[in-house]
Amino acid sequence: xxxxxxxxxxxxxxxxxxxxxxxxxxxxxxxxxxxxxxxxxxxxxxxxxxxxxxxxxxxxxxxxxxxxxxxxxxxxxxxxxxxxxxxxxxxxxxxxxxxxxxxxxxxxxxxxxxxxxxxxxxxxxxxxxxxxxxxxxxxxxxxxxxxxxxxxxxxxxxxxxxxxxxxxxxxxxxxxxxxxxxxxxxxxxxxxxxxxxxxxxxxxxxxxxxxxxxxxxxxxxxxxxxxxxxxxxxxxxxxxxxxxxxxxxxxxxxxxxxxxxxxxxxxxxxxxxxxxxxxxxxxxxxxxxxxxxxxxxxxxxxxxxxxxxxxxxxxxxxxxxxxxxxxxxxxxxxxxxxxxxxxxxxxxxxxxxxxxxxxxxxxxxxxxxxxxxxxxxxxxxxxxxxxxxxxxxxxxxxxxxxxxxxxxxxxxxxxxxxxxxxxxxxxxxxxxxxxxxxxxxxxxxxxxxxxxxxxxxxxxxxxxxxxxxxxxxxxxxxxxxxxxxxxxxxxxxxxxxxxxxxxxxxxxxxxxxxxxxxxxxxxxxxxxxxxxxxxxxxxxxxxxxxxxxxxxxxxxxxxxxxxxxxxxxxxxxxxxxxxxxxxxxxxxxxxxxxxx
DNA sequence: CCGGGTTATT
DNA sequence: AATAACC
Numbered sequence: 001x002x003x004x005x006x007x008x009x010x011x012x013x014x015x016x017x018x019x020x021x022x023x024x025x026x027x028x029x030x031x032x033x034x035x036x037x038x039x040x041x042x043x044x045x046x047x048x049x050x051x052x053x054x055x056x057x058x059x060x061x062x063x064x065x066x067x068x069x070x071x072x073x074x075x076x077x078x079x080x081x082x083x084x085x086x087x088x089x090x091x092x093x094x095x096x097x098x099x100x101x102x103x104x105x106x107x108x109x110x111x112x113x114x115x116x117x118x119x120x121x122x123x124x125x126x127x128x129x130x131x132x133x134x135x136x137x138x139x140x141x142x143x144x145x146x147x148x149x150x151x152x153x154x155x156x157x158x159x160x161x162x163x164x165x166x167x168x169x170x171x172x173x174x175x176x177x178x179x180x181x182x183x184x185x186x187x188x189x190x191x192x193x194x195x196x197x198x199x200x201x202x203x204x205x206x207x208x209x210x211x212x213x214x215x216x217x218x219x220x221x222x223x224x225x226x227x228x229x230x231x232x233x234x235x236x237x238x239x240x241x242x243x244x245x246x247x248x249x250x251x252x253x254x255x256x257x258x259x260x261x262x263x264x265x266x267x268x269x270x271x272x273x274x275x276x277x278x279x280x281x282x283x284x285x286x287x288x289x290x291x292x293x294x295x296x297x298x299x300x301x302x303x304x305x306x307x308x309x310x311x312x313x314x315x316x317x318x319x320x321x322x323x324x325x326x327x328x329x330x331x332x333x334x335x336x337x338x339x340x341x342x343x344x345x346x347x348x349x350x351x352x353x354x355x356x357x358x359x360x361x362x363x364x365x366x367x368x369x370x371x372x373x374x375x376x377x378x379x380x381x382x383x384x385x386x387x388x389x390x391x392x393x394x395x396x397x398x399x400x401x402x403x404x405x406x407x408x409x410x411x412x413x414x415x416x417x418x419x420x421x422x423x424x425x426x427x428x429x430x431x432x433x434x435x436x437x438x439x440x441x442x443x444x445x446x447x448x449x450x451x452x453x454x455x456x457x458x459x460x461x462x463x464x465x466x467x468x469x470x471x472x473x474x475x476x477x478x479x480x481x482x483x484x485x486x487x488x489x490x491x492x493x494x495x496x497x498x499x500x501x502x503x504x505x506x507x508x509x510x511x512x513x514x515x516x517x518x519x520x521x522x523x524x525x526x527x528x529x530x531x532x533x534x535x536x537x538x539x540x541x542x543x544x545x546x547x548x549x550x551x552x553x554x555x556x557x558x559x560x561x562x563x564x565x566x567x568x569x570x571x572x573x574x575x576x577x578x579x580x581x582x583x584x585x586x587x588x589x590x591x592x593x594x595x596x
Numbered sequence: 597c598c599g600g601g602t603t604a605t606t
Numbered sequence: 607a608a609t610a611a612c613c
Contacts, residue, residue, distance in 0.1 A: 009601085009602095010601095010602095010613060011600085011601075011613045012599085012600070012601085012613090014613085123612090123613075124612075124613090125612090126611060126612050126613080127611085127612090128610080128611060128612085129611080129612090160604095179601095179602080182601070182602095183601085183602070183603095184601075184602085185600095185601095186599085186600070186601080187599085187600090188598090188599060188600075189598095189599085190597085190598065190599085224607090226607090226608090241609090242608085242609085243607090243608065243609075244607080244608080245607060245608075246607085289598095291599090291600095600613105601612100601613080602611100602612075602613075603610100603611085603612080603613105604609105604610085604611080604612100605608100605609085605610075605611100606607100606608085606609080606610100
């Protein structure tokens with residue numbers, strides 16, 4: 001990458017690199033008479049550099065330099081192919097092995113192509129394509145070169161037919177595309193035999209633990225989860241994988257990116273559902289592989305889709321309607337004596353994933369200065385180098401940090417206009433999202449908190465809210481508790497929900513009064529997709545992506561199991577029962593809509 | 597045939 | 607969302 005950023009990864013240990021620009025630059029600085037080829041030249045002993053082959057000669061020199069640099073810095077040896085396109089470069093690279101390089105001159109292309117012993121040797125023609133071609137009577141590269149294109153089109157379609165015939169001729173116009181960060185992350189394991197649900201759960205949990213950890217390090221949030229299996233078959237000719245996938249509920253996705261290990265049981269619960277869509281556990285089964293995969297990786301939910309947008313001013317009119325309530329001093333003066341700081345979280349080791357060390361310090365929230373610096377939104381320690389990638393990551397780390405911070409600290413930096421009592425009643429992940437949005441520079445004032453909205457708030461009950469519970473320095477996992485104490489917790493949750501529900505009603509009222517003609521529904525949604533207890537108007541006012549998330553979750557609720565497993569749960573362990581009892585989504589946003 | 601990945605098609 | 611095909 002330091003030589004040239006245009007690098008495309010191929011498989012585990014190969015890369016394409018487009019060095020055109022670099023070559024042109026060097027060519028301007030160098031006389032042709034001073035140039036020579038480095039390494040082998042395909043089917044030649046020695047070639048003089050001229051106008052025609054000068055670029056390839058420079059390319060061969062660059063390749064040699066890079067191989068040398070890779071060896072000095074990493075101790076790794078390897079081959080290189082230098083040619084005018086990706087196909088030819090890959091093919092010619094294997095001419096001299098190991099640890100050597102070969103340049104292909106254009107007029108040797110035909111020779112190189114016809115040296116291939118079969119069509120499957122052409123990169124881009126795999127097993128299936130070879131079999132299809134064989135059925136057409138084509139076996140050699142030359143067969144494919146000479147085959148009438150129209151006949152080929154009948155089998156493969158216009159685009160593909162041209163592509164594979166071009167490949168046979170050594171023609172490949174495909175650009176070198178630097179892929180950037182991966183599109184998906186997966187983890188898999190193969191084995192001789194797995195035949196019980198317990199084994200599946202155990203293995204899946206292992207895979208999920210490692211995958212989730214990797215995902216956390218990546219920093220992005222996955223929105224799709226896939227479970228893949230491979231069944232044993234006698235003629236197990238290297239495939240027959242089956243998969244089922246589903247959206248990841250946002251609260252789970254956030255836990256993943258935050259490094260909250262409570263994500264694993266939630267994903268495990270999803271996995272078991274997906275598993276039952278493929279395997280009827282009432283009958284014997286024999287698996288030889290399990291794979292878990294995150295895809296649909298997104299940098300972070302935008303501020304627009306944030307729930308915080310419902311707490312912010314929509315227009316000057318609504319601003320005036322809302323009385324600015326003073327922040328409760330007794331709750332908010334308090335603190336900034338958190339024992340945790342950002343830099344500390346960043347120092348986390350693999351082993352202490354999700355744990356935080358206590359230190360002396362002040363506030364985890366940005367000061368006024370850091371808020372006004374556009375480049376550092378997050379209150380990361382200035383000592384901590386912020387890498388290219390890590391703006392998102394840091395934000396996620398802050399969230400994981402926050403879930404370990406006592407309530408007073410959270411409340412202390414609430415913007416004016418936010419009722420801390422109400423804020424406290426919100427579920428943790430909502431609080432986190434709100435605080436994240438408060439820290440954004442353009443964060444507007446809040447519309448709600450006016451006296452006419454009454455909220456239940458019995459301080460006595462607060463002891464059951466996890467963030468009020470005593471914090472243990474070694475292991476802080478309030479999120480765990482949030483899900484564990486289901487008995488006392490549900491009561492709290494109900495209250496929380498009714499508060500939030502009031503918020504929704506108030507807000508929709510404001511919109512109706514002042515803006516109903518300005519804002520058309522974001523998404524056209526047939527009534528039938530919305531549960532009966534959901535106000536269609538309120539729904540229509542939600543941001544498009546929130547609407548989409550709700551719809552997919554609602555759709556997920558019912559047809560969980562294709563195969564109804566009646567008594568198959570005799571085998572399930574405690575963890576299964578917990579997850580099963582919890583229902584598919586206990587934190588579902590659905591709950592914020594009026595129960596009816 | 598392992599342990600990852602990608603894109604295209606339906 | 608599921609699968610196929612490719613590396």
